[in-house]
Amino acid sequence: MSGMFITFEGPEGAGKTTIIHMIHDQLKKEGYDVILTREPGGITIAEQIREIILNPANTAMDARTEALLYAAARRQHLVEKVVPALEHGKIVLCDRFVDSSLAYQGFARKLGIEEVYQINQFAIEDIMPQATLFFDIKPELGLERINKNKEREVNRLDLEKLEFHHNVRKGYLKVIEKFPNRIYSIDASKTIEEVYQVAYEKLISILNK
Ligand SMILES: Nc1ncnc2c1ncn2[C@@H]1O[C@H](COP(=O)(O)OP(=O)(O)OP(=O)(O)O)[C@@H](O)[C@H]1O
Ligand SMILES: Cc1cn([C@H]2C[C@H](O)[C@@H](COP(=O)(O)O)O2)c(=O)[nH]c1=O
Numbered sequence: 001m002s003g004m005f006i007t008f009e010g011p012e013g014a015g016k017t018t019i020i021h022m023i024h025d026q027l028k029k030e031g032y033d034v035i036l037t038r039e040p041g042g043i044t045i046a047e048q049i050r051e052i053i054l055n056p057a058n059t060a061m062d063a064r065t066e067a068l069l070y071a072a073a074r075r076q077h078l079v080e081k082v083v084p085a086l087e088h089g090k091i092v093l094c095d096r097f098v099d100s101s102l103a104y105q106g107f108a109r110k111l112g113i114e115e116v117y118q119i120n121q122f123a124i125e126d127i128m129p130q131a132t133l134f135f136d137i138k139p140e141l142g143l144e145r146i147n148k149n150k151e152r153e154v155n156r157l158d159l160e161k162l163e164f165h166h167n168v169r170k171g172y173l174k175v176i177e178k179f180p181n182r183i184y185s186i187d188a189s190k191t192i193e194e195v196y197q198v199a200y201e202k203l204i205s206i207l208n209k
Contacts, residue, residue: 001083001086001087002086002087002089003085003086003087003088003089003090003091003092004086004090004091004092004130004131004206004207005082005086005092005094005127005128005129005130006091006092006093006094006129006130006131006132006133006203006206007093007094007095007096007097007099007129007131007132007133008020008093008094008095008096008132008133008135009096009097009099009100009103009132009133009134009135009172009183010134010135010136010137010142010172010188011137011139011142011165011168011169011172012139012142012143012146012157012158012165012168013137013141013142013143013144013145013146014135014136014137014142014188015135015137015145015188015192015195016095016096016135017038017095018192019135019192019195019196019199020036020093020095021036022192022196022200023093023196023199023200023203024036024093026200027091027093027203032091032207033088033089033090033091034090034091034092034093035081035085035090035091035092035093036093036094036095037077037081037082037092037093037094037095038094038095038096039070039073039074039077039094039095039096039097039100040053040054040069040070040073040074040077040096041073041077042077042081042082042094043076043077043080043081045073045076045080046073046074046076046077049069049072049073049076050073052069053066053069053070053073053156054155054156054157055155055156056154056155056156056159058156059156061156063105063109063110063111064111066105066109067101067105067106067109067111067116067119068119070100070101070105071101071119071120071122071123072123074097074098074101074120074123074124075122075123075124078123078124078127082094082127083127091207094129097129097132098117098120098124098128099132099134099172099175099179099183101116101120102116102117102171102174102175102178103168103169103171103172103174103175104157104168104171106171106175107167107168107170107171107174107175108160108164108165108167108168108171113171113174113175113178128182129182130182130206131182131183131184131206132179132182132183132184133183133184133186133199133202133203134172134176134183134184134185134186135186135188135195135199136169136172136185136186136187136188136189137169137188137189138169138189139162139165139166139168139169140162141189142165142188143158143162143165146158184202186198186199186202
């Protein structure tokens, strides 16, 4: 595959979606062949799975069911959208990927990072991003940001206790220890413009490697 697969990760309200759109628009302006997508979602079947996972009414969902549904959405999105784009030499910017499952289901839901990585292997068949930007934020600040945004739909995971969101961040820090050469950490507590500048420069350096 000749393209470049780059993922954006972080806890709730870190600013990933804001920054990934800004970077996508800028790269397009500069003439890069780039697409922007997201997980869970990005294609019809995976968006349908997203509705089930994130529906606040689905309070009975078991943690393993949740992990398997994320992996199923991931599989379909990979084969239907990501892999074909990479085969056409495109840069694929993806809002969340397998590291989210490791941090949220593996660590915060206590299923085990290695166990969740194993079940995801069936879905991803060793396809991993070449680089990942991790937007690091304290959960209190991330949640304050999303609560201020009245247009954003509240999802089932947003409603978890603060302790869960602290564990998500701790989970990400463990995932970075597992993949230190792939994941770049960015301080996401700064202003949108400051975070964008750091993320954009990092991305350009990755593309020029
Ligand atoms: N650096 C920033 N400073 C202040 N507000 C920000 C910053 N970045 C994003 N925001 C605002 O915070 C809210 C959440 O941002 P965004 O949706 O980009 O985060 P996210 O990481 O994608 O969150 P989630 O994964 O929970 O959807 C939005 O209202 C956005 O405008
Ligand atoms: C891919 C993935 C996502 N999640 C969680 C993280 C968020 O709470 C939602 C997605 O919402 P967003 O606004 O699009 O960020 O799903 C997860 O727990 N595990 C995953 O693998």
